[in-house]
Amino acid sequence: MLTPLKAKSEGKLAKQICRVVLDHFDKQYSKELGDSWNTVRNVLISPSLWQYAILFNRFNYPFELEKDLLLKGYHTLFQGSLPSYPTSVKCYLSRTPNRMPSERHQLGHLKKYYLLNAASLFPVLALELRHGESVLDLCAAPGGKSVALLQCACPGYLHCNEYDSLRVRWLRKTLESFIPPPLINVIKVSELDGREMGDAQPETFDKVLVDAPCSNDRSWLFSSDSEKAAHRIHQRNNLPVLQVELLRSAIRALRPGGLLVYSTCTLSKAENQCVISEILNSSSNMAPVDISGITRTCSQDFTFFPTDQECSLLVIPDKAKAWGPMYIPYWCTTFII
Template sequence: MYALFFLFLSKVETKSSAKLQKQICQVVLNHFEKQYSKELGEAWNSVRRVLTTPQCWQYAVLLNPFHFSSEVENDLLSKGYRLLFPGSSSCFRRSFKCYITSTPGRFPAQKHRAGRLKEYYLLNAASILAVMALDIENGEKVLDMCAAPGGKSIAMLQYACPGLLQSNEYDNLRSNWLRNTLESFIPESLLNLVIISQLDGRQIGNLQPERFDKVLVDAPCSNDRSWLFSSDIQQATVRLAQRKELSAVQIQLLRSAIKTMRPGGSLVYSTCTLSKAENSDVISHIINTCSNVLPVDISTLARGASKEFALASDVQRHELLILPEVGRAWGPMYISKLKKV
């Protein structure tokens, strides 16, 4: 069951769906229309415009400091890209060499070549916020529980130098994808800090209790962007029918993640869906049923991010919900932070 979710209800676009179909799946759009018009109100109109128009989508470029290229950086600047979080920003303790532009489109991707590091990684800029919320310190032990395709693990190693990073992915195909990603961006001198595991995330807490200082649960969820372009109506119908089961899996993953944390440790939960049932409802359930966790205020991160990201206003101080809009087409992404006491 759990493997099925990773294969079939993936939190990111799989390789086979990377080339977006131009035709919107009306079954999915109707479902989203009914749900999100209630949950988001008027904001759904602008979000829907972006989600249904891939021509509006934007992609950030995260430079690889382990194989830095001034030529690539100059090329980005000449094309109108700018740093997402300039080093002079007072809002953030650390910054990434992550470049964005208000113009839709994708910078050319680099192919995986064994034994050679890539110079940059393309990603949804909202992913950076999940890593920043985790706020890793040098020497800490970190778990990326649902790590494929690997972008957030890469960003973690740029944010700090952990004593250990365990990048875990349960599904075999996605685990290979994760391994290729890490080998494409991380030099051998740092790979000894990284453990790539293939464990059921629901069981890691029992297998590795109180081992980690920080845990990221970038959970399998209903991927709003890719689901809208499901070319197979039958597949889309099955996905939507199974959607209500995802929150149970997400809660299991979070309970396991809490077990893996040492007292005083913290976790960040993230998804790439707008669904309240998979976002705030899941976190509220954990807070209300787990006596050893407390919500962590991330409103400072929200204030610092508000210039470049459109954020939902009706969320708690321990949450962020990034809403895609034209010119700032990042997300959707939900982020929440908890601490173990």
Template sequence: MARLKRQICRVVLDYFDKTYTNELGDQWQIVREVLTTPGLWQYAVLLNNLQSSLETLNNLLVHNYHQLTHQTFPESLKCYINRNPGTFPSQRHQAGKIKAYYILNASSLLPVLALDVKHGETVLDMCAAPGGKSIALLQCATPGRLHCNEPDIHRSRWLKQTLESFVPWPHVNAISTSQLDGRLIGNVHANSYDKVLVDAPCSNDRSWLFSSDVQQAAERISQRKTLPAIQTELLRSAIHALRPGGSVVYSTCTLSQAENDAVVSNILNSCRDVVPVDLSDMANTLSHEFTFAAHVTHGLLVLPHKGKAWGPMFVSKLLKL
């Protein structure tokens, strides 16, 4: 049976046209074409180094995938991308069976790479569902402990299924899960982690454009006004959860300045024990694979373009003094 064609929600598109024309100028029309045309979307394949498969690798190469590389990439991280639109066949969850790869938007790896986890470190993925970034973290290093938190009960089940699908015994012993409100973790687990990832709940531009009905779209646009305050609380909680000398990466999958740069600015203006970390080297060395927005004050913003249809993805890193 043919898949139903996705329908663009006009209410959201009109809202984005007004907001992002003001924030991105001429760049918005280029980004708009990609976001509103799923036929242009690209997908990456992250190999599971805990369950290697030569057959999968050979299949990727036959279909003109090439490895995404960066001078700071750990050798264990093997992500393959194709310049052509389309996706690699996904694998179904089967209890007791470990998957060979994970399908994702390649820009989702940038927060993980920015976090730069080392072997033995204690790591918190504060808003972890559906689990792709947790899986990517495990491809980069073997944490002493990885705490995956997701407060939503349904998404938490999704997270646990993802971990079950990708993490074989005995690696699972280093992983714990919880359903805490991320805004409380800083108090419950103060000064406990070497690294924290806050992939914050946000106004996901790709999915919002294809909202199912006008009422849901209106609710989401109204909700958007409350998100920056929640995101700021999550990031502040993450800083409290960090040990001195630790670092936090804040990321979203929206173009919104209010949810990106403004959130980080709020933190820097109110928390004197953190400083921003320059990520320009990452942008410079990955500019052949990603399109980065100019004039982003506190991080990187990936803009979807034809042939580089990754993102949106905002990434910012802070160091706790």
């Protein structure tokens, strides 16, 4: 029997969940994920189980906070599990659900940490950014992955693009909050249709990240407007078309021999494996890289669902490993011509 306090909390949570979306996900993901959907579902509809990783800002390093987190039992992510993990990247997490308070944006003051879903670091690390390289973050808002990229190395040029004007303002504020003025000078923020970027800047970038618009499963489940949610579901079939077009544009913007990483925060097979299969089947100059070993080395902190693609990972939320959803083809490379 629930206590009055817990019952009140559960009742409030139940009102927040959008039944239209949940019913749709139940129908789709019970087929695509099988028995795993029950656990994933329980985590997604229970924010009290969600976890938040703490990515330190190397440009205003929080030494005192680091000491405090270690005393509280936090540990660093990917410690010793990824050979190419940059030493400049420090991301802490706890095995228990909790959330640090977010820092407020203050003009002229750099924030010390960024809260994120730990799985969102996979696509950033996949790029293996090196100092001086040119990078395109094609769908950059709200800016978390751009900030994470700059924790890895100092690019010669970072182009952060976002098509939505409201999200562009969010992106600019994020960059101003974490990146010092000297480095801001190598960053360009644009408001272009990502599908046109490849023609506007052909063969320009060493590395390209396409963190594509998708069925953001976590946020969709808590849609406050049922009519808008139903419309989103109706329009959902259009997303793979957009994602393929964005990827083809990204390929055109990539230099021969460059690296391209695609990512989504949805479990949808149509937006994940099917999109990548279409790209690989239609692009003769693209090659996947086998990264199946990642699932073994990172299983302590993440739960992976088999994708039947050696070049991709699907992180699914689990108890005490509530990270994801996050799909990452790790990674597509263009042949040097």
